[in-house]
Amino acid sequence: MIIEFFSLKSQLFKDIKLDMTKLLLAKPVVENAVSRLTTKCLELKKRGLTPKMRVILVGNNPASRLYIRNKRKLCDKVGAEFELVEMASDADERSFTDEIKKMNDDEAITGCFVQLPVPKHLQHLDITGLINPIKDIDGFHGKNAMQIYKNESSGFIPCTPKGIITLCKYYKIQLEGKHIVIIGRSLIVGKPLSLLLTNQNATVTLCHSKTVDIRKFTKQADIIISAVGSPCFLDKTYISDNNKQVVIDVGMNKDDNNKTCGDVDFDNIKDKVSAITPVPGGVGPLTVLSLIENLTEATENIINKRSK
Numbered sequence: 001m002i003i004e005f006f007s008l009k010s011q012l013f014k015d016i017k018l019d020m021t022k023l024l025l026a027k028p029v030v031e032n033a034v035s036r037l038t039t040k041c042l043e044l045k046k047r048g049l050t051p052k053m054r055v056i057l058v059g060n061n062p063a064s065r066l067y068i069r070n071k072r073k074l075c076d077k078v079g080a081e082f083e084l085v086e087m088a089s090d091a092d093e094r095s096f097t098d099e100i101k102k103m104n105d106d107e108a109i110t111g112c113f114v115q116l117p118v119p120k121h122l123q124h125l126d127i128t129g130l131i132n133p134i135k136d137i138d139g140f141h142g143k144n145a146m147q148i149y150k151n152e153s154s155g156f157i158p159c160t161p162k163g164i165i166t167l168c169k170y171y172k173i174q175l176e177g178k179h180i181v182i183i184g185r186s187l188i189v190g191k192p193l194s195l196l197l198t199n200q201n202a203t204v205t206l207c208h209s210k211t212v213d214i215r216k217f218t219k220q221a222d223i224i225i226s227a228v229g230s231p232c233f234l235d236k237t238y239i240s241d242n243n244k245q246v247v248i249d250v251g252m253n254k255d256d257n258n259k260t261c262g263d264v265d266f267d268n269i270k271d272k273v274s275a276i277t278p279v280p281g282g283v284g285p286l287t288v289l290s291l292i293e294n295l296t297e298a299t300e301n302i303i304n305k306r307s308k
Contacts, residue, residue: 022171022275024248026285029170033289034077040296041079044303051299052081053137053291054103054112058096058122059089063252064115070288080295083109089119096122097130104132110302111137111295134301137294140187148192151199156294161193163286164225164248165200173223173246173275176201181217183207183234183263184227189250193225214238221245226263231255235265239272246275250283 041051053075055068068084075082085099096118103112112135114127128140136144139158147155157165168175180197184190185208194204205221207214209228218224218238226234227250239245251263262279270276277283 021270021273024167024171024246024275024277024282026167026277026282026289029167030074030285030289032170033293034074037078037292037296044296044299045079047303049110049299049303050081050108051075051079051295052083052108052110053295054083054085054106054109056085056087056096056099056103056112056114058087058091058114058118061115061117064117067288068115070285071291074288074292075295078292080292091119091122093122093125097125100127100130104130104135109135110299111135111291113138113140134305135298137291137298139192139294145192148195148199156297157196157290158188158192159287159290159294160189160227160250160283161196162290162293163283164193164250165196166290167248167277167283167286171275175223177203178222179203179205179220180223180225181205181207181221182225182227183214183218184229184250186227189227193227223248226251228263229253230263231261232265232268233263235268236272239269241272243272243274245273247273247277248283249277249279251279252284 044051053071055071057064057068072082072084087096087099100114103109113131116127117123118127128138129142131141133141133143136156139156144155147153148157175197180202182190182194182204185206190206194206197204205217207217211217215238219240223246224234224238225248229251231253232255234247247264247269249262249264253261253263255261260280264276266276266278
């Protein structure tokens with residue numbers, strides 16, 4: 001009788017554990033990487049070059065300032081240098097492109113980018129194409145994009161897609177052979193992510209605003225990745241009934257109460273999936289982590305090039 005009781009109790013706890021949704025937090029992933037990146041920065045300094053990031057900010061976008069603050073904070077934490085160039089929102093095209101040229105030519109700067117978005121009068125410029133590809137730690141230059149297309153590892157991977165791959169590897173979420181539905185086809189997330197996941201031997205469906213009946217695709221998916229920038233867009237009507245899906249939320253939005261939220265209606269679906277990222281605390285910090293990883297890689301590439 002006692003044996004039967006403990007056996008039943010054990011099975012009960014097992015069932016409860018199986019029914020629980022795994023929360024895919026960025027914090028342990030970042031903490032796991034910080035010591036490695038700190039050691040890497042020290043090694044690079046000993047080899048004669050300190051990883052140094054320079055960012056150009058045009059205007060005073062509050063979201064951009066938050067992103068920059070997070071990037072500076074992680075640079076400080078791992079021992080990399082950070083420099084911010086602030087320009088007025090009405091900065092003319094000539095002074096803007098001159099600043100880009102300066103950071104391209106500065107040998108002390110090992111990684112650089114322009115914080116997007118820029119004001120409307122500068123948006124016609126191919127900003128990512130103006131960045132020196134060997135310093136393009138955002139991973140948006142055409143040369144780096146081509147490396148993903150060819151499934152080669154010599155270029156820099158865009159930070160959010162790279163962070164998602166890192167997240168999946170840390171939590172042992174299998175990608176090979178899985179059907180992954182991405183919602184959103186931006187050049188920053190959706191399109192490069194679809195290539196990266198294809199390179200991981202996943203079967204990828206890329207949905208967007210013109211896709212007819214997105215739910216038909218999401219309900220068939222093993223993994224759903226939402227990157228549409230629409231608050232609480234993805235609710236339980238997009239989810240299958242098997243409680244096995246993984247949902248990754250790339251969105252960073254504000255709801256009607258000015259509270260930070262993602263593309264996913266978290267409370268609405270959290271009990272219907274096997275794993276899910278929160279917002280905040282999910283993909284966002286991994287984007288910053290990927291940027292620092294790209295910075296150390298860029299620094300090492302420059303050192304190796306100088307030694308040849």
